[in-house]
Amino acid sequence: MSASTDASPARRGRPGYDRGQVLAVAVGLFNEQGYDATSVADLASRLGLTKSALYHHFDSKEQLLALALAEALDSLEGVLDEPEGSAGDPAERLGAVLRGAVRVLVDKLPYVTLLLRVRGNSDVERAALERRRAFNHRVTALVAEAQRAGQIRADVDGAVATRLVFGMVNSIVEWYRPGGPVDRERLAHDVVAVALDGMRTR
Amino acid sequence: MSASTDASPARRGRPGYDRGQVLAVAVGLFNEQGYDATSVADLASRLGLTKSALYHHFDSKEQLLALALAEALDSLEGVLDEPEGSAGDPAERLGAVLRGAVRVLVDKLPYVTLLLRVRGNSDVERAALERRRAFNHRVTALVAEAQRAGQIRADVDGAVATRLVFGMVNSIVEWYRPGGPVDRERLAHDVVAVALDGMRTR
Numbered sequence: 001m002s003a004s005t006d007a008s009p010a011r012r013g014r015p016g017y018d019r020g021q022v023l024a025v026a027v028g029l030f031n032e033q034g035y036d037a038t039s040v041a042d043l044a045s046r047l048g049l050t051k052s053a054l055y056h057h058f059d060s061k062e063q064l065l066a067l068a069l070a071e072a073l074d075s076l077e078g079v080l081d082e083p084e085g086s087a088g089d090p091a092e093r094l095g096a097v098l099r100g101a102v103r104v105l106v107d108k109l110p111y112v113t114l115l116l117r118v119r120g121n122s123d124v125e126r127a128a129l130e131r132r133r134a135f136n137h138r139v140t141a142l143v144a145e146a147q148r149a150g151q152i153r154a155d156v157d158g159a160v161a162t163r164l165v166f167g168m169v170n171s172i173v174e175w176y177r178p179g180g181p182v183d184r185e186r187l188a189h190d191v192v193a194v195a196l197d198g199m200r201t202r
Numbered sequence: 203m204s205a206s207t208d209a210s211p212a213r214r215g216r217p218g219y220d221r222g223q224v225l226a227v228a229v230g231l232f233n234e235q236g237y238d239a240t241s242v243a244d245l246a247s248r249l250g251l252t253k254s255a256l257y258h259h260f261d262s263k264e265q266l267l268a269l270a271l272a273e274a275l276d277s278l279e280g281v282l283d284e285p286e287g288s289a290g291d292p293a294e295r296l297g298a299v300l301r302g303a304v305r306v307l308v309d310k311l312p313y314v315t316l317l318l319r320v321r322g323n324s325d326v327e328r329a330a331l332e333r334r335r336a337f338n339h340r341v342t343a344l345v346a347e348a349q350r351a352g353q354i355r356a357d358v359d360g361a362v363a364t365r366l367v368f369g370m371v372n373s374i375v376e377w378y379r380p381g382g383p384v385d386r387e388r389l390a391h392d393v394v395a396v397a398l399d400g401m402r403t404r
Contacts, residue, residue: 091402094401143401146401150403151402151403152401152402152403153395153399153401153402153403155395156391156392156395156396156401157384157388157392160384160389160392161392161396161401163373163377164370164373164374164392164393164396165370165396165401166373167369167370167371167372167373167374167376168366168367168369168370168373170369170373171365171366171368171369171370171372171373172366172369174369175365182359182362186359187362189358190358190359190362190363190366191366193355193357193358194358194363194366194367194397194400195396195400195401196400196401196402197355197399197400197402198396198397198398198399198400199296199345199348199354199355199358199363199367199397199398200293200353200354200355200398200399201352201353201354201355202404
């Protein structure tokens with residue numbers, strides 16, 4: 001077990017799986033049977049590894065959860081930091097943020113699915129919820145800026161509208177399947193079209 | 203246990219709780235700790251009843267689940283059958299259905315929350331998912347009718363738009379708390395405003 005304190009991914013690799021592959025299998029299993037209900041033994045069995053070989057890759061189940069949630073959160077926060085999300089016309093920036101969030105959701109579907117199921121049962125989960133809240137606050141601030149600029153309607157509460165529109169985006173994890181009939185860019189277009197301009201013809 | 207086959211609500215009542223109250227406590231507990239993880243003993247303990255007193259009210263845990271899901275589904279289907287949801291201008295009918303769905307969600311929050319967590323692990327759950335799908339198909343048909351009438355934009359896929367808008371409505375269970383700052387009618391207004399006309403000023 002001394003290797004478990006060696007943080008170098010290259011040193012910790014095992015023939016057959018790298019750390020990213022182990023993480024991907026873990027996330028799939030957490031989504032399938034629930035994080036709390038998944039044991040390290042279940043994961044080792046799914047990978048065809050012994051528990052001690054698995055501990056060569058990762059220190060704990062919670063470390064896998066933390067890495068998986070960071071994968072989703074880093075990507076979502078990255079959308080707000082991209083040039084199109086952080087400069088220019090506020091309504092256009094909001095559109096870029098929504099498009100970017102849909103792309104992250106599609107590209108990292110299992111990671112975002114796991115993130116959205118987190119309920120705050122541990123320090124790792126509570127830290128992830130705190131990052132989600134901070135993300136929502138940044139989007140709400142962008143909506144408020146667009147309202148002050150007269151681009152977003154003032155008769156709808158900005159914080160409620162942000163929750164509703166991200167509820168729409170997040171609901172995609174419930175039904176979207178990569179390789180299915182709905183293409184990622186088409187979906188990003190439809191979300192921005194409905195959220196910003198509504199279903200009704202103008 | 204002979205009384206457990208007596209279907210009359212009046213005969214099955216016990217001082218302290220009627221069947222509706224037992225059902226409400228069960229739904230709260232299912233939402234709190236998960237349906238699968240909740241035992242009849244947990245429920246009896248929460249109610250301060252013996253298991254056999256509880257079986258005087260209900261035949262099984264699954265019967266409680268079936269009744270709870272029917273409570274949510276009957277109400278949602280009722281929205282489509284109401285006059286404003288079933289006759290007249292298709293875009294106005296769609297608005298009435300969305301408003302009605304938000305009202306059901308707020309009025310029956312624990313029941314709809316339970317419904318939205320169902321994953322198809324039993325016949326009762328699969329039947330509930332089938333009723334949800336049939337509901338979605340009826341709404342998608344209404345969207346298609348409004349598209350043919352030129353009232354709903356044709357550049358967005360009707361089935362995708364229906365999923366997105368109900369994703370928005372359903373996400374309300376994640377954050378809405380009765381008695382909080384957001385009033386039911388205000389929320390229904392905001393959902394219809396965003397879904398039909400979008401966040402952007404016209």
